[in-house]
Amino acid sequence: MRNDQDKNLEILSNIDEDIIDRNTEKRIQYIKRMRQPKKKRWIPVAIVAATISLLAAMVPMLIFFSDRPDPTPPIGTETETNQKQIPIYRGMSIASNGVSLEQDFKSEEEHLLLWNRPNMLSVRGSGTVLSVLESNHQSLWRIMYSLQQKNKPNLIYPSVQGSLYYANPGETIRITIHFDNPDQFEIMSFTLNEKKYATQMFLEGSDMENLIVEYTIDEDAAGMIECTIDAIKYIDGTKIKDVKIGGEQSVAICVRPEQQPTVKVEEEKMDANGVSFLVSMEDSLGLIAASQGNVRVVLYDRETTIAEQNVTVGEDTLIQFVDMEANAYYRYAVIARYDALDGKGLVDHVFYEKEMNIYQLTYVMDGGINPEENPKDYISKDGAVLKQPTKEGYRFVGWTWEGQEEPVKDAVIELGAHGDITFTANWELPMSNLAMPVDGKMIRSYFTENSPEYDSAHLGIDIAAALGSAVYAVEDGVVTNVWEDVRTGYSIEIRLCDRDVYAVYRCLDEAVAMGLEKGDAVKKGDVIAYLGEPTHIHEKSDGPHLHFEMSADGLMVNPLTYFTQNVIDRLTSSEP
């Protein structure tokens, strides 16, 4: 079992190496210095007497030369007591939360890049220049100036970041005070911004040449603040003396203000011309002006900026973006470029961002074909007109959608519309119960391609009947044309049922046909003419017959599709 001495020795022997090394080194230095021969302090009485008489003789001379500057020995010379070099204050450095913010700059190149940003090198401020630091690199400099604007806090602002220290209000930072102190005098106390710091407040890691203390930034601090050290005392034996000042007594800290600029966007409108709104930017601390920044509203699509408008800080600015294209995607944002004093420098801050939404369009076609030009989506500023769809054997009546019960042929996506829309295509069957145009048999049907017998297309049907047979109106309608065709003789065109369906009768007798006039209304079954002699070169041999044609929506159609089966049977039956 060990005795107490052994235990103590064991404990002491296991003290961490770094502590032993550090203090052994100091011990070596102290011992070395102790060995240096000291000046004899003993002064013979004779020398004292001689000195006094010499001083007495020099009094008049001293008075004569009293205007001359005092030949104070330069800092650091070994003229101090006991030939010891008294401590010299060399400056302060700052670490935030123990880490210097300068370490954010990963390399020297990156550091230079930030400083070389062109928009950072043109500092013009309406304030007082506090200090300018220049280095051997021409663009490595920093200027601080204080804004002196009425009704604004006197915010001191660093225009160019670099070797500045940044902190937040209320944050506790660490300040290291550096000394030249080869003779290891004990630094006893100092004041930092008028607060006294003494030995017990020096933090771990402090030594005879570097004192580390904590300093808390005021809660209401903003902009550039300064820490000033003063009244630095050290102990020499039993005396308390002043440390010599050989460095900058102040160090600047940049504090990010809580109060950042704000933006208000009002009266936002999207109309036929595009977008318009009022923007007002408030910046009570003048951060934007101080950093030579700007505020702008940017209109852009997913990739590029389309338009930009500047905003005047402190005033309402009307923003208008016009001539915006249909079926395009837009975003707009209020962006302020300024240094928020947060260590990031002059950067863009996005305050308000809006997207012009895309809405889905759905089409219910009911078997019809939708033209490819019709859009699949739209944004709120659209005003597109939809194209009409088609369906075999049907007529397009129009589109209907929510809130629009009556079909509309030319549907328009209204400007400023919002939300998804479903368009339903509405169709109707063509008229299918027309009366017999003439009592006879069909001798030539409707065909659209050349036939060997006929040598051309035949866009109607031929119904053979006796010369002078009555020709009837197949449906209610209005006569739209009566004319003599050079090939087919007298002809009548009737618009049926007030729709875009026309019936054309050809090969008529002149007498009755010419009795009708354009605009005359006819009823289904009315005799409108009598059959005449055929005039068409190919059809003369067929004898008297009615050439009957129909068109719907501007296209020729097979008339048989408009007749009932009963009528068709009568036309095609072989019975007389």
Add this chain to the structure above:
Amino acid sequence: MKEELMKQEQKNDHEMCLSDQAIVDLYWNRDEKAISETDKKYGRYLYKIAFNIVHDNLDCEECLNDTYLGTWNRIPPTRPSVFQIFLSKIMRNIAVDRYRKNRGAKQIPSELVVSLNELNECLCTVPSVEEEYALKEISKILSDFLREQNSADEFMFVCRYYYSDYLADIAKMLNVSEKTVYRVLIRMRSNLLEELKKKGYDQ
């Protein structure tokens, strides 16, 4: 004793000494001149460390020789960054070992005994059952405690209890009064005791 030391001191001061680097190179090249050069340059300094602990001239000489031998055995492969610190630590440990050996026979009136007795009140609080572990743990607490002190206090503690320096010597080194050193050490011991109590090492 003091006169002897002074004479040797003056002798050393007038002799030209090799640089630390050159001496280490001699060890590295296995040149026996290394030992004489070490002795010439640091003999007196190391002697003083040993004397505080063993308080006997003969023992001091032996400690010196053991230190040179220890250095010879360690370099190479070690290449100390600060040669004098390296020597100091070897000498201190050798002297402490020598003290332990000698202690049985007689009461040694060395400063080590005085300083260790000062520490009795706060350090020897360890139950013997888990001694090994607890001693290491206390060393750790002591190290942390020292790191929390300001540099002057830490220095005083290391000089007094690691190198067993006289209070007067420490005061002279720091250019303060002996009383100041005494007061600081009392305060530190009391704070250390508090710290140990906090960590559960109660008397």
